[in-house]
Amino acid sequence: MDEPLVVARLRAAGCVFAEDEAGLLMATARTPEELDAMVERRAGGLPLEQVLGWAEFCGLRIAVDPGVFVPRRRTEFLVQQAVSLIRGDSIPPDPPGSPARPGIIVVALCCGSGAIAAALAAAVDRPEVHAVDIDPAAVRCARRNVPGHVYQGDLYQPLPARLAGRVEILAGNVPYVPTEEIGFLPPEARAHEPLVALDGGPDGLDVLRRVAAGAPDWLAPGGHLLIETSDRQAPLGAAAFAAGGLTARVETSAGLNATVLIGTLPGGGERASPGGPRHLTDCGR
Numbered sequence: 001m002d003e004p005l006v007v008a009r010l011r012a013a014g015c016v017f018a019e020d021e022a023g024l025l026m027a028t029a030r031t032p033e034e035l036d037a038m039v040e041r042r043a044g045g046l047p048l049e050q051v052l053g054w055a056e057f058c059g060l061r062i063a064v065d066p067g068v069f070v071p072r073r074r075t076e077f078l079v080q081q082a083v084s085l086i087r088g089d090s091i092p093p094d095p096p097g098s099p100a101r102p103g104i105i106v107v108a109l110c111c112g113s114g115a116i117a118a119a120l121a122a123a124v125d126r127p128e129v130h131a132v133d134i135d136p137a138a139v140r141c142a143r144r145n146v147p148g149h150v151y152q153g154d155l156y157q158p159l160p161a162r163l164a165g166r167v168e169i170l171a172g173n174v175p176y177v178p179t180e181e182i183g184f185l186p187p188e189a190r191a192h193e194p195l196v197a198l199d200g201g202p203d204g205l206d207v208l209r210r211v212a213a214g215a216p217d218w219l220a221p222g223g224h225l226l227i228e229t230s231d232r233q234a235p236l237g238a239a240a241f242a243a244g245g246l247t248a249r250v251e252t253s254a255g256l257n258a259t260v261l262i263g264t265l266p267g268g269g270e271r272a273s274p275g276g277p278r279h280l281t282d283c284g285r
């Protein structure tokens with residue numbers, strides 16, 4: 001199948017970026033038969049990234065399996081904010097000749113494919129990375145992407161107890177679509193991403209509230225909790241952070257159409273105050 005035919009089939013199926021998608025599909029398929037099958041699946045409505053088997057995120061190629069939430073470009077803003085905090089925290093470099101010390105502890109909750117965890121692992125110097133998801137398909141996928149420990153279970157439940165009080169970055173793109181708004185999502189999301197990845201309860205904040213309530217048990221003094229949210233939900237989300245004992249602020253990116261709540265556990269001295277460059281463009285790498 002030549003490129004104009006691929007473009008025509010994609011366009012007929014309603015793909016807005018048919019030329020771009022055709023290029024990606026043709027570059028990824030190893031045989032004409034595979035290309036035909038991929039075009040068929042894409043024309044049938046499967047998200048492009050699930051057809052390709054990967055998504056670009058923070059300059060990395062993240063494996064994405066069918067039925068697993070596709071990492072969104074807007075979530076790169078959360079990674080940028082986390083990297084900025086880590087750099088602002090000015091963890092002292094090792095003196096020359098000293099043995100390698102363990103890096104900072106990073107935990108990604110609701111990790112999905114593991115995109116956030118993988119990006120932080122790539123951007124930070126020798127981090128110890130842990131990631132959790134409740135969905136076995138997401139966990140299998142994340143194990144392909146995350147250079148660290150990936151656990152299956154409910155939020156904090158599967159984390160090793162030794163991490164309590166020691167986590168410096170706790171990050172999550174938790175489900176935050178209000179239940180009644182699921183029906184308004186694009187068909188690609190509704191049909192091919194699991195409900196557990198999308199549904200955040202009546203106001204979309206059920207999982208965020210549980211994460212915020214549990215965070216003080218796991219964060220190190222001065223450690224940070226970062227959760228993606230929407231502008232509309234940010235005030236209620238910030239209240240949940242405060243109820244959990246975290247100082248909360250909201251960062252937004254107009255370019256990425258992204259909003260991130262950042263909470264800090266008091267007690268870290270100068271490390272509790274945010275610093276460092278705020279507008280990294282490349283996820284810090």
Ligand SMILES: C[S@@+](CC[C@H](N)C(=O)[O-])C[C@H]1O[C@@H](n2cnc3c(N)ncnc32)[C@H](O)[C@@H]1O
Nearest residue numbers: 069071110111112133134135154155173175197
């Ligand atoms: C919006 S997706 C985000 C995935 C990933 N962080 C990303 O940005 O690509 C939310 C993820 O949360 C997981 N999840 C939902 N409820 C959970 C829970 N109680 N404990 C752990 N994971 C959960 C879902 O399985 C899904 O993979």
